[in-house]
Amino acid sequence: xxxxxDARQAGRGLVSIAGAKVYxxxxxxxxxxxxxxxxxxxxxxxxxxxxxxxxAILTNVLIVAxxxxxxxxxxxxxxxxxxxxxxxxxxxxxxxxxxxxxxxAFAPAIARLLLDDQLTRLIRLASVVVFAYALYAAVVGxxxxxxxxxxxxxxxxxxxxxxxxxxxxxxALGMGALGAVAGFATAAATIVSISxxxxxxxxxxxxxxxxxRRRWLGFMAPIWTYQVCLNGILMIDIQVLKRTxxxxxxxxxxVSQAAVDLANQxxxxxxxxxxxxxVPYQLIISMTFVVFPMI
Numbered sequence: 001x002x003x004x005x006d007a008r009q010a011g012r013g014l015v016s017i018a019g020a021k022v023y024x025x026x027x028x029x030x031x032x033x034x035x036x037x038x039x040x041x042x043x044x045x046x047x048x049x050x051x052x053x054x055x056a057i058l059t060n061v062l063i064v065a066x067x068x069x070x071x072x073x074x075x076x077x078x079x080x081x082x083x084x085x086x087x088x089x090x091x092x093x094x095x096x097x098x099x100x101x102x103x104x105a106f107a108p109a110i111a112r113l114l115l116d117d118q119l120t121r122l123i124r125l126a127s128v129v130v131f132a133y134a135l136y137a138a139v140v141g142x143x144x145x146x147x148x149x150x151x152x153x154x155x156x157x158x159x160x161x162x163x164x165x166x167x168x169x170x171x172a173l174g175m176g177a178l179g180a181v182a183g184f185a186t187a188a189a190t191i192v193s194i195s196x197x198x199x200x201x202x203x204x205x206x207x208x209x210x211x212x213r214r215r216w217l218g219f220m221a222p223i224w225t226y227q228v229c230l231n232g233i234l235m236i237d238i239q240v241l242k243r244t245x246x247x248x249x250x251x252x253x254x255v256s257q258a259a260v261d262l263a264n265q266x267x268x269x270x271x272x273x274x275x276x277x278x279v280p281y282q283l284i285i286s287m288t289f290v291v292f293p294m295i
Contacts, residue, residue: 016149053238054239070141085142092135104123238267
């Protein structure tokens with residue numbers, strides 16, 4: 001493939017993925033704007049936000065690190081793309097499964113740390129999202145490494161649609177934050193099923209075809225470290241606000257549930273504003289998914 005064709009392919013890929021990312025942002029706005037209206041109160045939206053913002057630290061790390069890793073190793077030798085996909089799925093099943101189980105097990109401790117026992121079942125339900133994202137990211141990384149940007153964009157658009165419908169429909173059932181998180185988890189599990197049925201599980205390969213696990217993990221480790229720090233800085237404020245606001249509210253009232261509800265209300269307002277602040281970051285991230293495999 002000559003340089004002019006590379007440039008055209010990169011341009012088309014940028015348009016496809018950027019379009020999918022813009023669609024993701026639009027649907028995210030739809031969730032942020034419509035969900036509080038469906039809930040009918042800010043505190044329920046705050047409870048949902050406190051749950052998913054913490055989980056998002058893990059899922060964002062999984063998405064970026066996995067896509068970049070699988071994309072890199074696939075783009076090195078597209079002849080072994082199916083083998084690399086199978087290897088990536090196995091690694092991500094282990095990593096994602098471990099994180100999901102840890103989140104499920106430590107959910108009560110996290111809820112106590114944030115002074116809200118309601119979070120326990122929400123976090124446990126959201127652990128499904130962590131595992132699903134780990135597998136989904138491996139499939140997307142394989143498409144990215146093979147420069148199949150249009151397929152990648154279609155998957156992302158499908159997931160954004162499923163996610164939006166799932167969250168809003170779950171909330172509309174009258175189950176509050178629990179329904180919204182359940183809708184999110186259902187959408188995540190559904191897109192994994194769709195992506196694996198459409199793209200496949202890859203194929204086993206000979207020992208010489210596989211990437212050495214030490215090399216794979218060695219490449220992922222610094223990305224994980226960077227992404228944990230970055231997403232922690234971007235999103236830990238919700239958790240800090242949740243606990244701090246609850247402590248302040250508890251100091252002013254003897255009713256613990258009233259204090260928790262007031263803190264969740266503040267978190268809901270804060271999260272609604274924060275969504276708009278992330279727009280430039282989301283747009284820039286879409287470009288990296290095209291530039292990295294071309295390099």
